Amino acid sequence: MKNQTLSLGIILLMLFTACSKTPKFEVEGNISNAKGKMLYFELSGMSKTEILDSAKLTEKGSFHFKSTLPGAPEFYRLRIGERFIQLGADSTSSVTIEADGKKFGKNYSVSGSKCCEQIKILSGSQSRTLTCLDSLSNLYKNKEISDTVYQINLEEALHLHRSLAVKIIYENPRSCSAYFALFQRIKTYLIFDPFNKSDNKYYAAVATSWDALYPESVRSKNLVNMTLQGIKSIRQNRDTKNIVIDEKNKISFFEIELPNIYGKTIPLSSLIGKVILLDFTAYQAEKSATRNLYFRELYNKYKDQGFEIYQISVDTDENLWKTGASNLPWVCVHDRNNLRSGYLSTYNVQNLPTFFLIDKAGNIVARDSMISDLKKEIQKLL
Numbered sequence: 001m002k003n004q005t006l007s008l009g010i011i012l013l014m015l016f017t018a019c020s021k022t023p024k025f026e027v028e029g030n031i032s033n034a035k036g037k038m039l040y041f042e043l044s045g046m047s048k049t050e051i052l053d054s055a056k057l058t059e060k061g062s063f064h065f066k067s068t069l070p071g072a073p074e075f076y077r078l079r080i081g082e083r084f085i086q087l088g089a090d091s092t093s094s095v096t097i098e099a100d101g102k103k104f105g106k107n108y109s110v111s112g113s114k115c116c117e118q119i120k121i122l123s124g125s126q127s128r129t130l131t132c133l134d135s136l137s138n139l140y141k142n143k144e145i146s147d148t149v150y151q152i153n154l155e156e157a158l159h160l161h162r163s164l165a166v167k168i169i170y171e172n173p174r175s176c177s178a179y180f181a182l183f184q185r186i187k188t189y190l191i192f193d194p195f196n197k198s199d200n201k202y203y204a205a206v207a208t209s210w211d212a213l214y215p216e217s218v219r220s221k222n223l224v225n226m227t228l229q230g231i232k233s234i235r236q237n238r239d240t241k242n243i244v245i246d247e248k249n250k251i252s253f254f255e256i257e258l259p260n261i262y263g264k265t266i267p268l269s270s271l272i273g274k275v276i277l278l279d280f281t282a283y284q285a286e287k288s289a290t291r292n293l294y295f296r297e298l299y300n301k302y303k304d305q306g307f308e309i310y311q312i313s314v315d316t317d318e319n320l321w322k323t324g325a326s327n328l329p330w331v332c333v334h335d336r337n338n339l340r341s342g343y344l345s346t347y348n349v350q351n352l353p354t355f356f357l358i359d360k361a362g363n364i365v366a367r368d369s370m371i372s373d374l375k376k377e378i379q380k381l382l
Contacts, residue, residue, distance in 0.1 A: 023069035025076065025089035027097060031061040034101025037080050041065035044075040044086075046218055047335075047342035052076075061101070072217035073115075073176035073210075080104045086123055088115045088176035118168050118177035125161050126184055132157045133186065162191055169202050174209035179219065182206055183345055190348055194230030195367075203227040222254045222346055229364050254346050258312060258333035261322045266331055271308050272362050275381040279311040280344065281353040283324040291353060292328065298378065299330055305382045306360070314338045314352070357381065 031039065034057045041053040055063045067076065073090035078097065083105040085097060095116050099108035106127065110116045133154065140150040165181040172178060182202060184191050192199040207227040210220040256268040256278075268278065279295070281288060299309055309330035313321040316338050325332035335341040343349075347356065356367045359381050371377050 023071075023091060024066060025069055025074075026064070026066045026094040027076070027078070027087060028064040028094070029062070029097035029099070031057055031063065031080075031097075031099045031101050031104070034061050034080060034104070035059045037101060039063055040079040041067075042077050042079055043067070044077055045342065046222065046346065048337055049077075049340070057101070072214035072219065073179065075176065075180065085110075086119050086180070087113075088119050088180055089113070090115055090174075090176040115175055115177045118175075119180050122165060122168065122177070122181055122184060125164050126186065129157050129161045129186055158186065158191075161186070165191055166202065169205060173205040174213055178206050179210070179223070182223075185345075190345070190350065194226050194348060195233045196230075197234050200227065200230040200234060203230060225254055226346070226348070232363075233366075233370070254343075256310070256312065256333075256343055258335055260331065260333050261325050266310075266333055268310055269362075271310060271331070273360055274306045274308045275302075275360060275378060276358040277307070277309045277355055277378075278347075278358055278364075279309060279353060279355040280347070280349050281311060281313060282315050283313055283321050284315050284317060285352065288324075288353070292324075296329070298375065302378055302382060303329075307378060307382065312341075312343065314341050314344070 027041065037057050039055050039057055040051055041055075043050045043052055052067055053065045055065075057063065067089075069089055069091075073088065076087040076089065078085040078087065078099075080101060081104075085099065085105050085108055087095065087110075093113045093115075095110060095112040097108055097110055105123075108120070110120050136145070136150055136153050136157070139145045140147075145153075161184075165184065168175075168181045169178045182192055192202050194200050194203045203223065204227050207220070207223045210217065211224050214220045257265050259265050268276070277295070277298070281291070295309060295311075299307065311325075311328070311330060311332050313325070313332065313334045314337075315321040315334070318334060318336070321332075321334050325334075335343060347354075354368055357365050357371070357377055359365050365381065366377060
């Protein structure tokens, strides 16, 4: 009996030890001037945002949330209405937030995590840069400054933010703040472009570190693929200095899984073996109908030779998309996250519409800005 009791005690101790080693991310603190408001704790995934927990704030405004880390760095956010505080976690940590509900997302302090502190610095710089660009744009529209002055000040504002981001990336490329810096946007534009030689080295630095530490992470795999696609594009222009990353034998597009008009999820990978035109669009855009007429011409001409179109709509009006897609013969899917779609960031889509060509082996060979004659490109791949 004593042996059985001892064994049970050892098992419980082992379970407790295992659980205690599971990395946790905790965030707590106080939010003033927010009595009665709902505070949401959300996971910012690659393709969607998931609510993990919530709390109705009292007059004191205290809160406490907890999450188990998935084994690789992950990103979270606190949300009140449409305002956010961005957070990141790459190891067990307990973060304390002090914020003002009236200026939520802008006026707050964070302690307990260097990653979260750096994300706050980056977010603040991003906000100031956006304010500066809006001010410059208004001055330019009102003809209060010249083209030259506008361009110089625009480049200077972007350079200041990029310099800060580069410093954080090189300080610790394996950190979640480095990843966050890499994918920040100013309006619809990514700060760094993986298809640009000067920028690709930043992707390579973070991708190499993440791939070594978190090889099974979806973020790592997508980051490595994005970096390799940039390298391939740069090599076509014979410009590869200062880019260091091991190339791997893997499919080089990033998986997409979205529902069609019938609610059936269609993976992009289901089309492997065909030449794919991957199109990001919005049916409510002015020239969408004309563009789809051109795509129909291409589809009718090449479909029997192994050509397919995978068209992603980010329309806010889902019914409009369904009505338009019901008359199209190719694969039409919809992302309910609309312009917040994680796939837009993953594929570095800076403008809508944007398309990519994928060869039969699953390699992204070009994007629309690189193609002068789409028909010739398709024929060549077929």
